[in-house]
Amino acid sequence: MSNDDIASVLQETADLLELTGGNEYRARAFSRAARSLSGLDDAVADRLEAGTLVDINGIGDAMADHVADILHGGSFELRDELHSAVPPGLMDVMQVQGLGTKRTRRLWTELDVTSLDELEQAAEEDRITTLDGFGPKTQQNILDNLRQLRRYESKWRLADAWAATQSFLDRVQSLEGVDRAAITGALRRQRATVEQAEVLVATSKPEGVHDRLASHLDDPSQTDAGLAGHLAEGVPVQVHVAAPNRFGTAWWRTTGSSEHCTAVEDREGAPGDHKTEAALYRAVGLPVVPPVLREGQGEVEAGAADQLPSLLSTDDLD
DNA sequence: CACGTCCG
């Protein structure tokens, strides 16, 4: 449990307090405590141990107790109480840009909006403008921002998914039977957002590898080409398993995009088994196409004409 | 223009 994790529980409590119409100054106290903790250099757990938590601005005896509870069980009494007093969907409503605790509370109490769906419906039926202080622009902004939010729900930012996957890889690579493990899929293509992480594992003796991999995943399940589950950080992950002698082909195939793969296959048909991507591209008469370019945007034609753009790399920095 | 609300 990182400092930021603890801080977000406190901030959530502040929001819940305002959402339920509680004392706004009490809510601010939780906000301030959250801010102090997220900007703290040392680990909160250490501070708690040393008893120096109360030295921090905005943290007194009561708040320190709450923090201890959070560290121990992920939550604390007040927060649990407030949580059960608020419809679960209301927290989603607050994620809409332009909706804070005040407006969300009014939508809830005056229009019975308790979820994104109900919010959308209210806006479409022009009911939001019936509220004092909510005009046509506000209603339209709500609708726009709600749809914007929908486009990114179940999407992970590249950097977050990448970091989570990397720490999974670090553990997986040393597993018995794992010759090699690599990031693949949209994540390898460095898409700005990804729906899931994908990892390719090469193994020469598949027996038992599935189980060992599964033990590092949350809610693991068997799939056609390997297994699926969630990383500790909550990112959905697809683990593909392949024999080493066709690692290159599997890596290429799982990296995609499907448009890129189709474009390659349109030249020479489906590639055979290759150990490396370099061998695969050589076999189809193309230079190795960097993963970021494999989007089916003409990179195959460009490669065939030896016209691939040269990408910037960290080496280009002074 | 004054006020409330949201955001960072």
Place this chain on the structure above:
DNA sequence: AGCATGAA
């Protein structure tokens, strides 16, 4: 809720 201050 935190914090400062003063009393028990």
Place this chain on the structure above:
DNA sequence: TTCATGCTATCGGACGTG
């Protein structure tokens, strides 16, 4: 040291509303 009391609570900019 503990307890009781009273005072305080981030802030500036942007935007929409009436």
